[in-house]
Amino acid sequence: MGSSAASHDHSLWSATAREAALVTEPFSGESRVDLAVIGGGITGCSTALNAAEAGASVILLEAKTIGWGASGRNGGQVIPGLKYDPSEMSAKYGAAAGRKLTEAVGNAADVVFDRIAKHRIDCDPKRSGWVQAAHAAPALARVQQRAQDWMNVGAPVELLDGSDIERLIGTRAYLGGWIDKRAGTLQPLSFVRGLARAAREAGVAVHENSAVESLEQDGEGWRLQTARGTVRARSVVLGTDAYSTPLVADLPNAMLLVQSAQLATEPLSPNLQAHILPDGRCCSETRRLAFYFRLSPDGRLMFGGRGAVGDAENPVFTEALIAAMRRIFPEAADAPVAFRWSGQIGLTLDGLPHIHEAAPNLHIGMGYNGRGVAMATVMGGWLAAKALRGEASPLPATPLAPIRWHRLRRPALALGVGWAWARDRMGFAG
C-alpha cells in the first residue's frame, strides 16, 4: 500500500512542472521580522507575497518543499465561489456583508489569473470554465438553482442540458448542469512555485526544509524555533491546512481529513482531446462521492475522487476510481493509467474555509474543503491585511475550536467513504 504523503514525488505535476523548484537553504541563525509565515502552499506563498508587497519584512518557513502539500498535487481546477451561493451568503451574514463576500469569492479566479499574468508564472493557465454536472434529477434541480443564484448577481454562468454537457465535456453520463465561465485550470505545482518565486522577488526570505518545531508567545509577538534557528516575529500566519501539526493545540482537530486521489492516463489521441474536456475545460459532478476531471496540459485524462482516510492509500479505491473513469469516459477506456497520487483535504463541518485569530497576532487560514486553489490565493490577501493592518476579511473570522467528537468522527468518515465507494461499484452512488 502506498503512502499518500510520499505520492507527491511521483505525481504528474512533479514530472511536468515548468516553473523550476526554488533552491533555498534551511533556515539557520536568528531573524527578526514583521511577519513569519508557516507553510509553503498557496495560502502561505500568497500571504507572504501580499505582505511583502505591502512593505513588510517577511520570512516563509516550509517543512518540506514549496508545494509539497495539497497545493502542488491538486487537480488544478480554479473555481470561484464557496459552498454557499450568493443568496445563502446574504442569509447567513446579512445583506451588506453577504454582498461583499459574494463579490470577493466570485472574483477569486480573477485573483489567480491576475497573479499568473503579473508574475509570468509558467503554469499553463486556461480559462474555459468549470462545469458542474448533475448525475440525478434532484441534483440537477439543485445546480440549476445555484446557477440562477449566481445569474441574479450578474455572474457569467449558464444552464446546461444533457446535450450541452456532452458537447462541452464529451460524456453522456449526466442529465445537465451549469457552467461557470469565470473558472479555469492550471498546473498547480508550477503555480505555487511561481507564487513563491514572486514572493522571493518581492523580498520574502523563503526557506524550505525548515519545519517550525515550536511557537511561543514573545511579548506581543512570537518566537518560532526550527532545528537550526530562531525567528522573532511581530505576527505569524499559519497556512498549513490539512498538513497541520499540533503547533497550535486545537488546529489539527479543527478539520476532518480525507484523501483525494488522482489519476492521469497516457496522452489521449488528438481526436479524443478535441472531444473530451477540450480547451482546458474542467468539471466536477454532484454525487456525494464526487468525481472531478480535466485534461492535463499534455492531453492526459485526469480523474480524481475521494480516497482513504489516513496516510495509507487504498488500492481497492484506486481500482474503483479507474473503473469510474472508464465508465464516464468509455471512449478513453483503453488509455493506460500512467500516474496515480493523492493528498489530504481538510473538511470543516460547515463546508466553509475559516480564518481564525487563534491568539493575539497569530492568524490561520484553512479548511478549503477541496476547493483551495482560488480561495487560498484570495485568503493570502486577507491574511496579510489582517496580520499587518488588523483589517477584517470579507469572510468573518471565527474562533478556532476543535470539532466535537473528533476522534469518533474519523472512523465514521472512513466508513462513510468505504460505503460510498461500495455503492458506486454496485451502481447506486448518489
Ligand SMILES: Cc1cc2nc3c(=O)[nH]c(=O)nc-3n(C[C@H](O)[C@H](O)[C@H](O)COP(=O)(O)OP(=O)(O)OC[C@H]3O[C@@H](n4cnc5c(N)ncnc54)[C@H](O)[C@@H]3O)c2cc1C
Ligand atoms: C488531490 C487533491 C486534489 C485537489 N483538487 C483541487 C482542485 O482541483 N481545485 C481546488 O480548488 N482545490 C483542490 N484541492 C484543494 C487544494 O489543493 C487545497 O485546498 C489548497 O492547496 C490548500 O493550500 P494550503 O496552502 O492552505 O495548504 P497546503 O498546500 O497543504 O500547504 C501546507 C504546507 O504546510 C507545510 N507545513 C505543515 N506544518 C509545518 C510546519 N510545522 N512548519 C513548516 N511548514 C509546515 C506542509 O509541508 C505543506 O507544504 C485538492 C486537494 C487535493 C489533495
